[in-house]
Amino acid sequence: MIIKPMGLEDAPRIRDIDRSETIGNVYSCANGVLAETKSGHECPNWQEEEYNSMIARFEQELRMGGTAYGAYDGETLVGFGVLANTFRGKDRDQLQVDLMYVTRAYRRQGIGSRIMDALSEAAIAKGAKSLYISSTETESAVKFYASRGSALTAEVDEELFAKEPLDIHMIKRL
Template sequence: MVYRYMKMEELESFLEIDRREVIEHVYYYRDGKLELEEEYYEMDGFPEGEQQALLERQRRILEGGGYVIGAYNGDTLIGITSVENKLRGKDCNYIKMDILFVSKNYRGRGIAKALMESAVKAARKLNGKKLYISATPSENTINFYFSMGCVLAKALDEELFNLEPYDIHLELDLEGR
């Protein structure tokens, strides 16, 4: 497995990521706490148009001086994460991790953890003190981020919350990591 910064001309390989997943539980943030509810979804990939929109966002991230990091098995992109080059929050100490995906057949091998650590390093390069994550509320996703040391965001980013009000908004303190 090779983890490296991606170039603009490589971003199109993001379209090969296999997002298929069965979701059986979803978190909701209500009255200041997380509640886990039974809900069943068979994700058969990305919703129509979403993957292309995410690809365009990755292009803008690279154009803006951020980082897109790929996990490769040979020449095949099997995982991807990115961080934008924009300090957020009232103290300008958050860097947003934009995406984190690992193809279905490669999950459970530590790839997401390695990508997360790569995002942490990239965020530090951009002078971030905390990583801000607007995460899909599925049980597996949120439990992964908690296992990495993330906590509920102490200060919601209003712009990101308005874009994804059903996401779970998290932060990861980069100091001391």
């Protein structure tokens, strides 16, 4: 498994990712408190329109100066993460983890952690003190970010919250 930088030319490789998962629980957050709800449903893989949307988002972030890392098993992309380039927070010292996915068959093998490490190093090199994470509300995503040192943020980014109000907004200190 190799973790390496991704460029615009790598965007179509996102189609290698199978984002499907069985979702046991989801979280919601109100007044800084997480509430867990049983979900018990299968989240399907992306359809072509959703792949196109992810690819466009990936390309936009890279064109704006963002950084992406991919995990490759041979020639197959099995995970990727994108660090946005816009500084956020009241002190303008946070960079957002904009996209982060590991394909279903490769989860729970440390790949996501290795991608997060690469994104963290890139953020530090750019002068960030924290990562801002707008996590999907699934138990697997929230617990992954928490296991990597993230916690609920006391200062929700209003722009990101407006885009994804169901997400769990977290900060990871670097």
